[in-house]
Amino acid sequence: MSDTPTPPPDDEPPAPRPGTMRPDDLPPEIVAEAKRIAKEQFTTEMTQVLSTTPRPINWRTLPPPDLERELLELNQWVDWLRHTYGLPAQVIPPMWHRHPELLWELSALRQHWLFCFDPAAKGNQALAWHHDFAVARERLRDWVTISGTRLDRDRPTRITAWPGGEPEGWEPPDTAERPVTKRSEDFVAFVEEQVAARQREQDATIREIVNTEWSDRP
Numbered sequence: 001m002s003d004t005p006t007p008p009p010d011d012e013p014p015a016p017r018p019g020t021m022r023p024d025d026l027p028p029e030i031v032a033e034a035k036r037i038a039k040e041q042f043t044t045e046m047t048q049v050l051s052t053t054p055r056p057i058n059w060r061t062l063p064p065p066d067l068e069r070e071l072l073e074l075n076q077w078v079d080w081l082r083h084t085y086g087l088p089a090q091v092i093p094p095m096w097h098r099h100p101e102l103l104w105e106l107s108a109l110r111q112h113w114l115f116c117f118d119p120a121a122k123g124n125q126a127l128a129w130h131h132d133f134a135v136a137r138e139r140l141r142d143w144v145t146i147s148g149t150r151l152d153r154d155r156p157t158r159i160t161a162w163p164g165g166e167p168e169g170w171e172p173p174d175t176a177e178r179p180v181t182k183r184s185e186d187f188v189a190f191v192e193e194q195v196a197a198r199q200r201e202q203d204a205t206i207r208e209i210v211n212t213e214w215s216d217r218p
Helices: 028-052 064-084 100-116 125-147 183-216
Strands: none
Touching: 064 100, 064 183, 100 125
């Protein structure tokens, strides 16, 4: 007969080492407290992960401070993108910020880039982004062609008015061409205009809510 001890079956947990306390040996209140602490830590970690995960940006609902910050960050990223990949004005023109269709497209591309190049992203995400980047470039060319903006001149994108389908008082944008000379100054002015307009919208909404509450009081 061999002196070698017989290993326990696979479905049998290993015996605890001497002096080791098992969870079953702990008082119930200690076990409950440990579970509560573990749950709080897990919730905190998940909240931090989700808060740093890039999300799509809804430019229609951003409050004024967030709107300003996101516009400035998007402008920096677009500047990096066009320099890094040598993109011509037919793909990203200087006045892209004045055209909502280009702003939304570039914003979506940036959020996708942030997600794919996150330190926690999978190794093939960078390749996936470049695949989608190639598709996005074709869409950007289409948007630029439709909008009419160019390297040295710009005009607002034309909007086709629907007979009897536009809001009362709606006026089509002035589509006269203007030369592009001081692009950086124009972008700063654009940000200020957008933030001021969003602030007026927010103030009007707050006034409407307050007036409604006061009118409902007995």
